Amino acid sequence: MVHVKDSKGLYEIKFDSTRRICYEKNSGFWRKEDIERYHDDYVKKVSHEFNGKPWAVCCDLRGYKTSNINEEMEKHTQWKVNSGMCCAAIIVSDTIVKMQLNKASGGKYPQMAFTSEQEADEWLRSKGF
Structure with a gap:
């Protein structure tokens, strides 16, 4: 399993090559240089694990603070x-945010918000991961 920890403690990325799931845990308030570092870590340290095969993301945003990095996040997404996601x-962290994200999803890929790891894992299994 590839495991990347941010030098400033804002994120952690783990890629489970057996299930083909990239687990992310993001926290704090991000600036442009933080999303650039995050993207760079994905490209240089994680993406070689994808091997051109489909993969999924399980992203824990319970500690993340809304940041003004929309354009950069859209490019990363x-x-x-x-890359096959x-x-x-x-x-x-709460059902209001969950409802907002689920309402706002729909677009380039299926996305669902959950309030527990178990719910997220069950959904990913239903998608074949």
Whole structure:
């Protein structure tokens, strides 16, 4: 399993090559240089594990603070899709955020928000991961 920890403690990325799931845990308030470092770590330290096969994301955002990095995050998400990401389970802290994310999803790939790791894992299994 590939395991990347951010030098500033804002994220952790683990790729389970057996299930083909990239587990992310993001926290704190991010600036442009943080998303650039995150993207760079994905490209240089994680993407070689994809091997051109479909993969999924399970992202824990319970400690993340809304940050003004929308454009950069959109570019990173497009890179993920181009690299074979086909669905994303997002773990959030409360049901209001969960409802907002589920309402806002729909687009380039299936995405669902959950309030527990168990719910997210069950959904990813239903998608074949």
